[in-house]
Amino acid sequence: MDRLPPLPALSAAARPKQPTSEPGDDARCGLFRTALAQPGASLTEAYRRLHDDPRCVRAPAMGLYGRSVEVPGDVDEGTWKMISIRDEIFVAVSECDHACARTESVPPEGFVEFHYLVTGPASVGVGGGQDGDSVQVGAPNFILCYQGAGLRYQITCPQGPRRALGLYVSSRYFARLIEALGVEGETIRARLAAVKDDELYNVQMRLALDAVQAIEQLLASPHEGVRDLLFVEAKCTEILYASVGAWIDSLRDGAQDVILSSRDLMLMERARTLIDADLQKNMTIPDLARAVGTNASKLKRAFKLLHGVTVFEYSLRGRMQEALRLLVDERQSVGQVAAAVGYQHQTSFTTSFRDFYGFAPKDARQLRGSERTRGTD
Missing domain, CATH: 1.10.10.60 (Homeodomain-like)
Incomplete structure (x- = not known):
């Protein structure tokens, strides 16, 4: 069975710019990549910095390491618990109450991302500008994302409480997982292989009760140190198994997964800009759709998916x-x-x-x- 397509080399126009500044004031409005590394840094670089931190808890024999990171800012906004499972699955647990919206731009790395929201407005976004589009997930749903090799995406956490889990699964691990599933995994492999460089694949699904309970147990881990690392690894395996199963079932049942092109993202950003530009107007969905050059059905669906809320x-x-x-x-x-x-x-x-x-x-x-x-x- 074929593996997932490797990440191709980016052209000069698509290649992410290398970070040039050290963490500082930008960390006050960024997320864990910015806090651990610098603006524009990759997830891999952030976890490399995490690994080199003397405060990091390690279980070398198991390929595990991690620690809790305080959210930077002038007030206490909570923590991110970040754990690496053999540098193939990166785990980020958010226990935060953000005083302001936080966002950061992330270069493509080939991860298959699973995002689970338990409390609060959480969003994952895509776009080329500073103000990213976003995806919000309400428990017991989860969102799965896979971006093309030339598309930068953005993570945005709006102001307010957020209790969430993010699993970033490397392409090599996910390819082995899909291969192990045999025929069942072929549909997923084909879906991801069809994603073009400037596209974002995403699908929102409902989790079964046992998976929701596993997420709650991971977030409320009673363990510390190495035992916590082992506990998180076990729960992540359980959660991933349930999530991939839900994905296969949803595709078998005809659920609508979505591939958005860079043009679609641009149109949704234009719609957002029009709304922001004149708060006195209450444009109808058809009027807004005509103004940005799309149809009302796509506008409603894509806007809700990307921004996490309806137009209204x-x-x-x-x-x-x-x-x-x-x-x-x-x-x-x-x-x-x-x-x-x-x-x-x-x-x-x-x-x-x-x-x-x-x-x-x-x-x-x-x-x-x-x-x-x-x-x-």
């Missing part, structure tokens, strides 16, 4: 964030703010604002600095 939910979040800024920073009246974010009636705005934030617009001015940042979700 994304627009509402932007309007509420702008409303909070106008109330606190600009000291505008509630009526002025309501009109500025597209509400014809102040009472409707007040209801939406209270539903979104949990307090009334008139109480928003009590928020200052980090308290405001913490409270916006």
